[in-house]
Amino acid sequence: MPTLPTAPNADRETRASREDHRALRLWLRLLTCTQLIEREVRGRLRASFSTTLPRFDLMSQLERHPEGLKMNELSRRMMVSGGNVTGITDQLVREGLVERAADADRRAFRVRLTRAGDKAFAEMAREHEAWVVELLAGLSRAEHKQLFDLLAKVKRHALDNAAAKEPA
Amino acid sequence: MPTLPTAPNADRETRASREDHRALRLWLRLLTCTQLIEREVRGRLRASFSTTLPRFDLMSQLERHPEGLKMNELSRRMMVSGGNVTGITDQLVREGLVERAADADRRAFRVRLTRAGDKAFAEMAREHEAWVVELLAGLSRAEHKQLFDLLAKVKRHALDNAAAKEPA
């Protein structure tokens, strides 16, 4: 079917289709970039510290909250289900890096880094940052900022979207 | 230790430390954005089509190559190990969406979409694109392009980095 007569909305459709593919390509690139970096970081965390990204993430959350976080707060911040947080926390407790401290609400407790955990995390975080700096070194300082700001918009939109889905 | 005398390189270190945190925050934001979108897409693929992202990804690769792809090509493009590709391909073959066609090299074959697979993928791809457009609608057209270009740099740098590690 070559050269069809141009229907009234053909132009709009063509444009829409192009928009679609642009968004799709953008998404695929975003995914690729993240996977490339994530894979590298995972591998190095395993090789250098025998740990994993979720474990690192959990400890990182605790490091920002020395007073401790409740399980459901961890779950929300890590965007993972409660059962998962229990499992990861159990591991870290067994290794003496994290502890469950009593809370006023006796159903709950506060998960905190132990002193050993704090020390271990500091080491990991230092190296981890160096890796990330290296992996993102393809961008200038100004480009870092641009990317950061653009992703802020993406994030806000995605969060609004998610919020709209649980109207409570 | 308050107000230490300023060592010669304190400034540089401070700057470096700030750079580090900037890169780290950028990485965390990149990860969050991807996870937010990925989670949404995974959920919808499961809910609407009872499929998964890797399965969708594999079919998407085949759709771009109607002549078929060899297993190791799929493995490379999907950035996963060979054993994985075998597993995912097996599933799709069982469901009649994909087929292994003979190749001149009798060790290998070409994996292709079946007619049913092609049809199923077209439907999924259409919806999938609509989701992605919606999820990325927080950005203007110009911002899309900016983000796309910035991510190109990130990707190139990450790939160079990866290539440098396997000197072969």
Add this chain to the structure above:
DNA sequence: TATTGTTATACTCTATAACTATA
């Protein structure tokens, strides 16, 4: 009744290494 957290279960994806068959 609702909430906090745990347990149990199951499934997907993943990598690694050993293996078969062609080249």
Add this chain to the structure above:
DNA sequence: TATAGTTATAGAGTATAACAATA
């Protein structure tokens, strides 16, 4: 010998749902 692909194994991560204890 090297390559294409499979198989076997093991482990991480995830979600869901049922459950216990407390609010």
